[in-house]
Amino acid sequence: MKTRALLLLLLGSAMACAVALAPLAHADDDDKRIRRLQRSGEVLSLDQIFNRARAVKQGRILDADLDEDDGRLVYEIELLDARGRVWEMKLDARTGRLIELEQDD
Numbered sequence: 001m002k003t004r005a006l007l008l009l010l011l012g013s014a015m016a017c018a019v020a021l022a023p024l025a026h027a028d029d030d031d032k033r034i035r036r037l038q039r040s041g042e043v044l045s046l047d048q049i050f051n052r053a054r055a056v057k058q059g060r061i062l063d064a065d066l067d068e069d070d071g072r073l074v075y076e077i078e079l080l081d082a083r084g085r086v087w088e089m090k091l092d093a094r095t096g097r098l099i100e101l102e103q104d105d
Contacts, residue, residue, distance in 0.1 A: 030065070030066065033066070034046075034066050037066070037073070037093075042073070042093075042094065043066065043073055043075075043093035043094060044075075044093060044094065044095075044096050046064060048096060049064065049075045049077070049091055049093070049096060050064070050077075052091055052096040052098075053077045053079060053089055053091060054079075056089060056098055056101060057079050057081055057087050057089070057101070058081065058082065059079040059080050059081040059082065059087070060079065060080045061077060061078070061079055062078040062079060062080050062086065063076075063077070063078040064076070064077050064078075066093060069090070069099075072092065072093075072094075073092075073093035073094065074090050074091065074092060074093055074099060075090070075091045075092075075093050076088065076089075076090055077089050077090075077091065078104065085103055085104075086103070086104040087101065087102070087103055087104065088100075088101075088102055088103075088104050089101045089102075
């Protein structure tokens, strides 16, 4: 009985670790995908995108994700301005053109 309880405890811990680490594995896959797309010229580099984002709003980049939106690749950027407001913007990943800008609540 003790062995079974210990086994269940270990199994539960292992499952919890796998669930907790799943987003990290997904983040690594995203990073690899972004680098591959940048090398092939399909999307602008993060430096280029960050420069375009800061041309729209000055501030510190908090987060950047590459997503697909209606069949086109889009960088979603979160930026913190000097007044402490967080802005979310979407930029076309191929051209850097601003698609959407809104203040985060």
